[in-house]
Ligand code: DX5
């Protein structure tokens with residue numbers, strides 16, 4: 406059993422002090438930094454782009470897991486790669502040819518991830534699982550932090566865990582949305598190995614981040 410990875414979502418951090426916040430969660434034991442990119446079209450919210458990622462890149466050595474909640478991601482992937490993303494995850498629902506986008510990301514020397522929204526079946530991934538480095542299951546409708554966990558993600562994680570194991574490849578199975586000290590138990594049992602948590606990590610002041618992460622690791 407590999408050690409679970411905790412990926413704090415900086416969407417819940419203080420954007421006035423992003424570099425400081427990232428260093429605080431690194432010190433608190435985070436494994437990965439989860440960066441939520443939203444375009445106001447694919448999701449009804451706007452966040453940050455490559456300029457900000459480029460600036461925060463120098464604040465930490467932790468890998469950047471960039472979650473693109475944007476339309477036509479293929480147009481912007483190169484910019485995110487150059488800005489310092491290590492893993493680039495796009496949405497199945499945002500593209501026509503997932504395989505082509507995976508190849509584009511890998512050709513830039515980055516790890517390729519795909520994400521599915523709560524109403525998308527894991528079956529859409531059955532022919533491309535082996536091409537991926539990461540699968541991200543959304544357990545809330547993407548767009549905002551602090552929402553309630555949707556339990557239909559559990560069965561999806563179980564099925565994807567089987568599909569991943571059948572490939573014999575080292576593919577991360579990540580879950581994002583509404584993860585807290587209660588819901589984390591269900592997603593770990595279902596086979597997730599990488600846990601995004603926004604409000605559960607950044608809730609409270611910076612002095613609490615290590616405790617918050619420790620509670621999640623349980
Ligand atoms: C939602 C984002 C999530 C979000 C998670 O669209 O993809 O990463 O920030 O926040 P919590 O953990 O508060 O649900």
Ligand code: ZN
Nearest residue numbers: 414441472581
């Ligand atoms: Zn996310």
